[in-house]
Structure formats: structure tokens, C-alpha cells
Amino acid sequence: MTTTVAAVSANFTRDLEQNYELIESLVGEAREKGVKLLALPEAAIGGYLSSLGDHGDTLKNTTRSLPPAIGLDGPEIARVQQIVGDLVVVIGFCELADDGETRYNSAVCLDGAHVYGSYRKVHQPLGENMSYSAGDAYEAFDTPVGRVGLQICYDKAFPEAARSLALDGAEIIVSISAWPAARTATAANLQEDRWTYRFNLFDSARxxxxxxxxxxxxxxxxxxxxxxxxNAKVVDPGGNVLATTLLDSGMAVAEIDVEGTFASMRKGMFHLRDRRPDVYRTGEGVLVDA
Incomplete structure (x- = not known):
């Protein structure tokens, strides 16, 4: 049985009403195309940081340039649920912890009636740790479209992150991003930029x-x-790009057959089965036993 899934490339800002209007438009387009799982970008509610690195938003205790902090059970998430209805959606936002102070760069998978799972970004690039605290777990969860794992942006550069989700049974990994072009020596054609290349390579490799x-x-x-x-995209388990937006705003839509594809691909070379955790070591020299 096939399921239609989609990944979005779009621009989200600090203007929450603009965000909601764009989400509503994208959800409408997804419904017309029969999509059952829709991945919206990192920081789709409230926008991302305005800069990174030496000129980044460097203080956790200031509101300068920072996205609005939102509770997972707050009215902003509830409004997204009202918009999406029975469509399963992954969306990024700045999460405010229960202590009322700590911020996380987070993602949530939901529909109008359920929150299936959420994730706090673990790996933080270029001073992002000065604006957000880091998460500490990778856990897959069940949804109407299959078992899903979540990642955010820089996470895709770390093979262990995706492997942790795969070992927890993830059939679909949704990686949402606010991935920019290189900060120096940026290519005139961003499709040829070295950071674009890495973004696309990581997606197929993972x-x-x-x-x-x-x-x-x-x-x-x-x-x-x-x-x-x-460069929003859908990639199959062989690393083949089934659909992509390239540089443009838009929606990459593809039909996937999780059960059928796994049955054919994994009956021969099955990477998870053929692992040798008894010989793997972490950077600290400790054997990996997962």
C-alpha cells in the first residue's frame, strides 16, 4: 500500500499570522495532492535566528532577534492543529520548557487530534547553543503513516543520530531544517554552493x-x-531522491510504499541486521552495545 508524503521549502518569519496563513495554504495544497504526511521546516512557527556564528543571537536571556517561545501545549500549537485536521504534520518551533525560561529548538509531529511525538534538537552549530538549550534523546514513535523519527538540521551531519532512530524502529525519518548557504565564498548559483551540496549528500547518505x-x-x-x-526532498531507502524542490519554494511530493520497499530491499543486504556493535567504539573509547 502506498502513502503520499511531502516536504516543504518555504519562508517563515517572526510574523505568526503570516506563518499560520502559509501553513493553511500549504495544508490545502497537500490535501489536493492526497498527502498524508507533510513536513514543514524548522522554525516554521516564529522563524529561525536572524544570524549565526560571530554575529549570531548570542544570549539566551535576551529577546533580541529570538523567535517567540511557545509551550508544546500552548495556543500556537493548538492553532496549527485546528488548521491541519486529519493530516499528519511535522513542524518546527522554539519550545519554552515548563520552567518558563529554558528554550529548545524543537519539532512536533501532530494532527488535529493528537500529538504523536516531539523532539528537542541535540546537535547545535555555530553558536546556536547560546540561544537554545540542547535536547538529549532520539526516540521514534508510531503514527497513522508509520513509525517516525525526528531530526532538526545539523543533526543530519551525525550518522549516530539517524542510526539511533533506525534502531528504535523508525521507518520514516523527518529531518526539518533552516539550512543556509555557506557564510563565506558563497556560490553565485546557490544550487552549486558547498553547503547545498552537503545538505543534499547528508539526506541521501542517511x-x-x-x-x-x-x-x-x-x-x-x-x-x-x-x-x-x-532543496526539500523525499528520499527512498536506497538513497534515491524521489522528489525535490531544488532552490525554489514549493512542495516535494512522492508516493512511498514502506512495507513493500522494506521487504524487497532488506531481504538481501540489510544494514541494521549486519551491524557489528561488538567492534564499534565511540570517541571516548567505550564499546557501543546498542
Whole structure:
């Protein structure tokens, strides 16, 4: 049985009403195309940081340039649920912890009636740790479209992150991003930029590493000093790109057959089965026993 899935490349800002209107438009388009799982970008509610690195938003205790902090059970998430109805959606936002102070760069998978799972970004690039605290777990969860795992942006550069989700049974990994072009020596054609190349390579590699379906969304356009590279895509467990937006805003839509594809691909070379955790070591020299 096939399921239609989609990944979005679009520009989200600090203007929450703009965000909701764009989400509503994208959800309407997804419904017309028969989509059952829709991946929206990192920071789709409230936008991402306006810059990174030496000129980034460097203080956790200031509201300067920072996205609005939102509770997982707050009215902003509830409004998204009202918009999406029975469509399963992954969306990124700045999460405010129960202590009322700690912020996380987070993602949530939901529909109008359920929150299926959420995730706090673990790996933080270029001073992002000065604006957000880091998460500490990778856990897959069941949804109407299959068992799903979540990642955010820089996480895709770490094979262990995707492998942790695959070992927890994830059939689909949704990787949402606000991935920009290189900060120096940026290519005139962003499709040829070295950071675009890495973004696309990581997506195909992580899908193939773990023989899972990989759905990658991204911001598009510009925000602050950042120029996003789009390239939202759907990748199959062989690392093949089934659909992509390239640099443009839009929606990459593909039909996937999770059960059928796994049965055919994994009956021969099955990477998770053929692992040798008895010989793997972490950077600390401790044997990996997962």
C-alpha cells in the first residue's frame, strides 16, 4: 500500500499570522495532492535566528532577534492543529520548557487530534547553543503513516543520530531544517554552493545508511543575514531522491510504499541486521552495545 508524503521549502518569519496563513495554504495544497504526511521546516512557527556564528543571537536571556517561545501545549500549537485536521504534520518551533525560561529548538509531529511525538534538537552549530538549550534523546514513535523519527538540521551531519532512530524502529525519518548557504565564498548559483551540496549528500547518505525513507524540509529565501538553500526532498531507502524542490519554494511530493520497499530491499543486504556493535567504539573509547 502506498502513502503520499511531502516536504516543504518555504519562508517563515517572526510574523505568526503570516506563518499560520502559509501553513493553511500549504495544508490545502497537500490535501489536493492526497498527502498524508507533510513536513514543514524548522522554525516554521516564529522563524529561525536572524544570524549565526560571530554575529549570531548570542544570549539566551535576551529577546533580541529570538523567535517567540511557545509551550508544546500552548495556543500556537493548538492553532496549527485546528488548521491541519486529519493530516499528519511535522513542524518546527522554539519550545519554552515548563520552567518558563529554558528554550529548545524543537519539532512536533501532530494532527488535529493528537500529538504523536516531539523532539528537542541535540546537535547545535555555530553558536546556536547560546540561544537554545540542547535536547538529549532520539526516540521514534508510531503514527497513522508509520513509525517516525525526528531530526532538526545539523543533526543530519551525525550518522549516530539517524542510526539511533533506525534502531528504535523508525521507518520514516523527518529531518526539518533552516539550512543556509555557506557564510563565506558563497556560490553565485546557490544550487552549486558547498553547503547545498552537503545538505543534499547528508539526506541521501542517511537514508541509505539506515535503509529508511527520509523526508527533508527546509526554509527558503532569506531571513536576517541567512540565505536558505531550499532543496526539500523525499528520499527512498536506497538513497534515491524521489522528489525535490531544488532552490525554489514549493512542495516535494512522492508516493512511498514502506512495507513493500522494506521487504524487497532488506531481504538481501540489510544494514541494521549486519551491524557489528561488538567492534564499534565511540570517541571516548567505550564499546557501543546498542
Amino acid at each position: 537514508a541509505l545508511d539506515n535503509q529508511v525513507f527520509w523526508i527533508a524540509s527546509n526554509q527558503a529565501g532569506t531571513f536576517g543575514s541567512l540565505r536558505y538553500v531550499g
